[in-house]
Structures are given as structure tokens and as C-alpha cells.
Amino acid sequence: MRVAIRHFVRVSLLLGSMILLVPVASGAELAPDAPQTYVVRSGDTLWDIAGRFLRDPWLWPEVWQANPGVGDPDLIYPGDVLELTMVGGEPRIRARRGAGPRVVRLTPHVRSSPLSAAVPTIRISSIAPFLTRPYVADAQDIKRAPYVVGFPDEHLIAGVGDSIYVRRIRTNTQTAFQILRPGDELRDPDSNELLGYEAVFVADAQLERIGDPAKLKVVSMEREVSIGDRVIPGDAERRLENFFPHPAPEGLRGRIISVLNGVSQIGPYDVVVINRGTRDGIEPGHVFETYIGGTKERDMVKSGAHEPNWRGPGPLSSEFWFGSDYEKKGWRADEPDSNAPFPLHMDFRRNNQKYFKPFEQSGVLMVFRSFERVSFGVILKASHFINVGDWIASPPS
Known part of the structure; x- marks a missing residue:
């Protein structure tokens, strides 16, 4: 009997998905200080x-070679030794099972070989709150969903153990529900399309009686239930399945449109929302590179704002009245109309000299959950501060 220790919420995220099925020319480049061997640690x-x-x-699947000579060849465990070799001029990495007894004799006739917990793809703790909770709601679905309309007593809010009334639950085919609160709009920064709403998780509830209104009981909560909160089936969101990092579809670009950790500047292991989803071919495991730049910036030299004037402008200078970012365009008259008693006067207009800030690669993002129009990603690497509105693109091939 062999007992495998599995991660919670069925998210093993293991190397088991990473067997190299067909020998191909690898595009993977070794790190400058790549070791010849590495002992996997807890x-x-x-x-x-x-x-x-x-x-x-993210090119790991191209170099991994499972060892068919050992049990569970596709998994990596603490104590295993990873060996780097070259095959036909291409790097390959193979695991050699770590030393130490894995078999424990329980009785003369029964053996148990418990497995150490296999190495996960990323630190699950950084994304665990977002794995099974419906944190994005479609604009139409959230409007059509049943909603909390009131309470059996005079409460204004409800907590664990309290009952609530919900409109339009007429069958008992579903008994477990999740309660959501629609949050901020998620809009595409380029097209202004409404992509959905950030849906704040409120509570879990159990059906007590069908009807209009139906009666539900709150069984767990993260915040109090209020009138107007939406109710969806508890299993409407499919749990995250196993995945492995791989490049996003070639040529695909997008934007970061929200950050879910309540921070303004995004760094490693922060969770973000991007404006690309399943309709764009996005799936868990897709890797993007993030970029800063692409913004229109003021040319401080062209506009004259960088020119020092130690004496400062006096009232006889146009800069005194208009500032240094205005420039003389010529003379104009007859404004506001030809009959107005205004003399010919100098025409000053704002100097709008701008330049586009070049794009610079700022980090790496991996999608771990996809919806139709948006996806959740976790920042795995950041060389600069990343902000909402920054661009993402598939890694160059």
C-alpha cells in the first residue's frame, strides 16, 4: 500500500505534468551559474x-527528462538529486531519487511507502485565497443572480448561524451556495469594454427552504451578509486543476487592470487581474512578461522647463503670466470678434512637446485562474515596481 500526500483543494501543481513527451530541439538557455547537480530541499x-x-x-518542460527506472518518475521530492547533462548539444535534467529509506515495515505482510509531499510549482499560500472563490463576476450573470432581500427578524446584517431570505430559488437540486458582493467595475483600458466586476466573497450558506423568497442559513463567513448581496451555487466555480508554466500564445498582449492585495505598487507574489481570458485562449500556467513604459511624457528640455533662470521672470515677461511651458506662436487679432475693441496682441499657446517612454521589461507573471474576459495572475519576478495599467506580452520566442 502506497499513500501519497496530496495538497489541499486538489492543487498539486506538481512536476508530474512536466514529462517531456517528444524529443524536440530545446530553446532553453542555461542560467549563467546553473549547477551540475542540485539537491531538492523542503x-x-x-x-x-x-x-x-x-x-x-517557464521552459522547464523542454529540458525535463523523467526517469522511468524509478517509481513516480514525474514528481520531484525533497532529497532528490537533479542532474544536468547535455544530450545532442541540448540541456537535459533528470532526477535521481534521494537516499534514505522510504519503505516502513508495518506487519510481516503489509508494507507502506508514504511519499514526501512533492514540490509544488509555486508557493500556494500566495494564491490560496483566490483558488476557489468567485472573485470575478460577469456583468450579466451578477445582475440575474438571486439576491438577499431580507432577514426573518429585524437584523440589518446576518452572520454565522443566521437565516436570510433570497429571491428566486425554486428547486432544491442545489443546496450549497456562496454569497457575493459586487465590487468595482473591471474595464478594458483600451476599449472601455465592461469585462465584469470584482466580486467580493461574503459567506457560504446552506439551503433551508425553497421559494421566492427562499430561506438559507449562513454557515461560514468572511464579512456580514447585507441586503442586495448576490447568491450563486457553491460549486459554480471549478477548482483549479494541475498546470505547469508555459509561454502565453505568441504575439498576445494585454494590460494589468487591477490588483487584489490592496497595494498600489505591485511586487512578487501579488495577485493581479489582466484583461485577457479564455476567449483569448488564456489558460492556467500561461506566462507573460510585464513591461513598464509606453506612456507619453513631457519633454522638459523642448518645453523649456529644464532651463534654469536664477533671476526668475518679472511681470514684463510672458513667462511671469503664462509659465515656461508656453511659447509664442505669432500675432492674432479680431478675437472674440472683429467688432471687439481689442488691439492686436501676442498669441501664446501651451507647448505640448511630448515623447513616448520606451518599454522596459519589468517582471514575469503567471496566470493561475481564467475567466471568460479576464484572468488572475501572480507576479513571480519583478525588477521594477509594477502598476495597474502596465502592459503584458507573451515571452519572445
Whole structure:
């Protein structure tokens, strides 16, 4: 009997998905200080290990070679030794099972071989709150969903153990529900399309009686239930399945439109929302590079704002009245109309000299959950501060 220790919410995120099925020419480049061998330690993640060997960790599937000579050849465990070799001029990495007894004799006739917890792809703690909660709601679905209309007593809010009234639940085919509160709009920054709403998780509830209104009981909560909160089936959101990092579709670009951790400047292991989803071919495991730049900036030299004037402008200077970012365009008259008693006067207009700030690669993002129009991603690497509105693009091939 072999007992495998599995991660919670069925998210193993293991190397088991990463067997190299067909020999192909690898585009993976080794990291400058790639080791010849590495002993896997408790607390390691696949992303960290891949980064030790490869310049681009998401290309790990191209170099991994499962060892068919050992049990569970597709998984990596603490104590395993990873060996780097070259095959036909291409890097390959193979695991050699770590030393130490894995078999424990329980009785003369029964053996148990418990497995150490396999190495996860990333640190699950950073994304765990977002794995099974419906944090994005479609604009139409949230409007059509049943909603909390009141309470059996005079409460204004409800907590664990309290009952609530919900409009339009007429069958008992579903008994477990989640209660949401529509949050901020998620709009495409380029087209202004409404992509959905950030849906704040409120509570879990159990059906007590069908009807209009139906009666539900709150069984767990993160915040108090209020009138107007929406109610959806508890299993409407499919749990995250196993996945592995791989490049996003070639040529695909997008934007970061929200950050879910309540921060203004985004760094490693923060969770963000991007304006690309399943309709764009996005799936869990897709890797994007993030970019800063592309913004229109003022040319301080062209506008004259950078020119020092130690004496400062006096009242006889146009800069005194208009500022240094205005320039003389000529003379104009007859304004506001030809009959107005205004003399010919100088025409000063704002100097709008601008330049576009070049794009610079600022980090790496991996999608771990996809909806139709948007997806959740976790920042795995950041060389600059990342902000809402920054661009993302598939890694260059």
C-alpha cells in the first residue's frame, strides 16, 4: 500500500505534468551559474528550481527528462538529486531519487511507502485565497443572480448561524451556495469594454427552504451578509486543476487592470487581474512578461522647463503670466470678434512637446485562474515596481 500526500483543494501543481513527451530541439538557455547537480530541499518550488538551471524558468518542460527506472518518475521530492547533462548539444535534467529509506515495515505482510509531499510549482499560500472563490463576476450573470432581500427578524446584517431570505430559488437540486458582493467595475483600458466586476466573497450558506423568497442559513463567513448581496451555487466555480508554466500564445498582449492585495505598487507574489481570458485562449500556467513604459511624457528640455533662470521672470515677461511651458506662436487679432475693441496682441499657446517612454521589461507573471474576459495572475519576478495599467506580452520566442 502506497499513500501519497496530496495538497489541499486538489492543487498539486506538481512536476508530474512536466514529462517531456517528444524529443524536440530545446530553446532553453542555461542560467549563467546553473549547477551540475542540485539537491531538492523542503520548501523549494518548481519555479525556484527551474530558475537555478534556466534563464527562462517557464521552459522547464523542454529540458525535463523523467526517469522511468524509478517509481513516480514525474514528481520531484525533497532529497532528490537533479542532474544536468547535455544530450545532442541540448540541456537535459533528470532526477535521481534521494537516499534514505522510504519503505516502513508495518506487519510481516503489509508494507507502506508514504511519499514526501512533492514540490509544488509555486508557493500556494500566495494564491490560496483566490483558488476557489468567485472573485470575478460577469456583468450579466451578477445582475440575474438571486439576491438577499431580507432577514426573518429585524437584523440589518446576518452572520454565522443566521437565516436570510433570497429571491428566486425554486428547486432544491442545489443546496450549497456562496454569497457575493459586487465590487468595482473591471474595464478594458483600451476599449472601455465592461469585462465584469470584482466580486467580493461574503459567506457560504446552506439551503433551508425553497421559494421566492427562499430561506438559507449562513454557515461560514468572511464579512456580514447585507441586503442586495448576490447568491450563486457553491460549486459554480471549478477548482483549479494541475498546470505547469508555459509561454502565453505568441504575439498576445494585454494590460494589468487591477490588483487584489490592496497595494498600489505591485511586487512578487501579488495577485493581479489582466484583461485577457479564455476567449483569448488564456489558460492556467500561461506566462507573460510585464513591461513598464509606453506612456507619453513631457519633454522638459523642448518645453523649456529644464532651463534654469536664477533671476526668475518679472511681470514684463510672458513667462511671469503664462509659465515656461508656453511659447509664442505669432500675432492674432479680431478675437472674440472683429467688432471687439481689442488691439492686436501676442498669441501664446501651451507647448505640448511630448515623447513616448520606451518599454522596459519589468517582471514575469503567471496566470493561475481564467475567466471568460479576464484572468488572475501572480507576479513571480519583478525588477521594477509594477502598476495597474502596465502592459503584458507573451515571452519572445
